[in-house]
Amino acid sequence: MGDYFSNGEAHAYALPNRGPLEFTEGGDVHPDILDAYWRYGFYVLEGVVDTREVERLLADFESAMARAPTHEGAELDAQGRPAIDQEFERATFQFARPLSDPMGATDTAGGRYPVKMTEFEAPPNAPEQVVLQISGSLQMMDANLTLYGHPGLLRVAEAINGPDFVPFTDAVWVKPARYGAAVSWHQDGMTHWDNPGLDAGTHGFNFMAQLYPTNPMNALWIVPESHDVGKADIKRLIAENGGSDLLPGAVPLLCAAGDVAVCSRQMLHCSFPNRSAHPRVTYVFGFHRRASVEGVRGLDFRAKEPIVYDHERIHGRSRIIQLAIDARQQSYPDETPYVYQPLAEEADSLRWSLRTRETVLKDYNQLDLII
Numbered sequence: 621m622g623d624y625f626s627n628g629e630a631h632a633y634a635l636p637n638r639g640p641l642e643f644t645e646g647g648d649v650h651p652d653i654l655d656a657y658w659r660y661g662f663y664v665l666e667g668v669v670d671t672r673e674v675e676r677l678l679a680d681f682e683s684a685m686a687r688a689p690t691h692e693g694a695e696l697d698a699q700g701r702p703a704i705d706q707e708f709e710r711a712t713f714q715f716a717r718p719l720s721d722p723m724g725a726t727d728t729a730g731g732r733y734p735v736k737m738t739e740f741e742a743p744p745n746a747p748e749q750v751v752l753q754i755s756g757s758l759q760m761m762d763a764n765l766t767l768y769g770h771p772g773l774l775r776v777a778e779a780i781n782g783p784d785f786v787p788f789t790d791a792v793w794v795k796p797a798r799y800g801a802a803v804s805w806h807q808d809g810m811t812h813w814d815n816p817g818l819d820a821g822t823h824g825f826n827f828m829a830q831l832y833p834t835n836p837m838n839a840l841w842i843v844p845e846s847h848d849v850g851k852a853d854i855k856r857l858i859a860e861n862g863g864s865d866l867l868p869g870a871v872p873l874l875c876a877a878g879d880v881a882v883c884s885r886q887m888l889h890c891s892f893p894n895r896s897a898h899p900r901v902t903y904v905f906g907f908h909r910r911a912s913v914e915g916v917r918g919l920d921f922r923a924k925e926p927i928v929y930d931h932e933r934i935h936g937r938s939r940i941i942q943l944a945i946d947a948r949q950q951s952y953p954d955e956t957p958y959v960y961q962p963l964a965e966e967a968d969s970l971r972w973s974l975r976t977r978e979t980v981l982k983d984y985n986q987l988d989l990i991i
């Protein structure tokens with residue numbers, strides 16, 4: 621019998637929820653993919669991002685990291701230049717102590733991380749802090765923006781959330797080899813748990829695109845089928861597991877570089893401190909059903925106050941989908957671009973250019989739609 625990590629690995633590969641992104645002759649996302657996604661709450665789309673695109677993502681990631689602030693709250697990068705996030709209102713590098721759990725058992729995100737994961741002592745010579753998350757990433761890495769406009773992925777978003785789907789937020793999670801910090805057990809959804817109309821898709825889903833192959837030690841861990849049973853009582857689950865954060869039934873999200881997982885935001889998930897010798901970098905970008913967002917109370921980031929997400933607000937944030945489609949078309953002219961119906965008539969005013977980088981993309985994440 622193996623340990624938690626190797627058992628989880630075997631269980632993950634035994635699930636029938638991975639394979640290439642396939643479409644029917646009529647152009648729909650293959651129903652087997654959607655059936656498995658709705659059943660298990662996640663699906664690994666293998667090889668969606670080809671090697672050339674992975675290389676572009678890597679080049680942009682490395683250049684953003686070279687311009688990262690040196691530590692939490694720093695204004696300069698390691699070479700003494702203004703750090704890349706200084707240009708933006710809300711682009712942040714979240715740092716953490718190596719192998720720690722910075723969010724567990726804190727008030728972060730409305731207290732959605734109720735337990736502290738097991739933390740480990742950092743190896744000798746470890747840095748004081750490591751990057752854990754980069755938010756507002758589409759404006760810092762053009763390859764991240766063009767990934768956002770990926771036609772196959774946007775067809776998946778349409779199949780799951782309907783043709784009038786709307787954006788959520790996006791971030792890059794960074795788990796450096798031997799040092800990466802934990803993200804405690806949680807579910808992402810915040811708004812609709814008590815809504816009588818709650819179903820398996822109410823809080824939308826995230827794409828999780830991988831820059832490097834993942835392994836059981838550095839991967840995200842997920843409890844399959846937990847997206848369709850309502851709000852989990854995480855403290856009770858841990859107590860019933862003898863206080864251990866190695867929750868039974870969970871599996872690692874095992875991917876190759878260029879694989880993109882589709883994960884329900886209602887899934888119970890976490891990541892452990894990365895004690896492996898391999899880094900993980902995951903581009904997370906999510907989408908919702910319009911009906912879960914429009915007329916719903918959310919947060920205004922600029923005013924730092926609650927607001928109701930109305931049509932104008934949703935339209936403002938959705939422009940980034942159209943901009944990304946055009947940016948992608950300019951980078952990959954041989955692809956057939958996705959037609960995003962809500963913005964199709966505005967496509968001409970949302971061409972990707974130096975001007976729209978300033979007028980549309982800059983500070984786009986102030987309009988994130990968080991539910």
Ligand SMILES: O=C(O)CCC(=O)C(=O)O
Binds near residue numbers: 840890
């Ligand atoms: O990738 C990770 O380790 C954490 C990601 C996560 O929890 C999320 O996107 O909600």
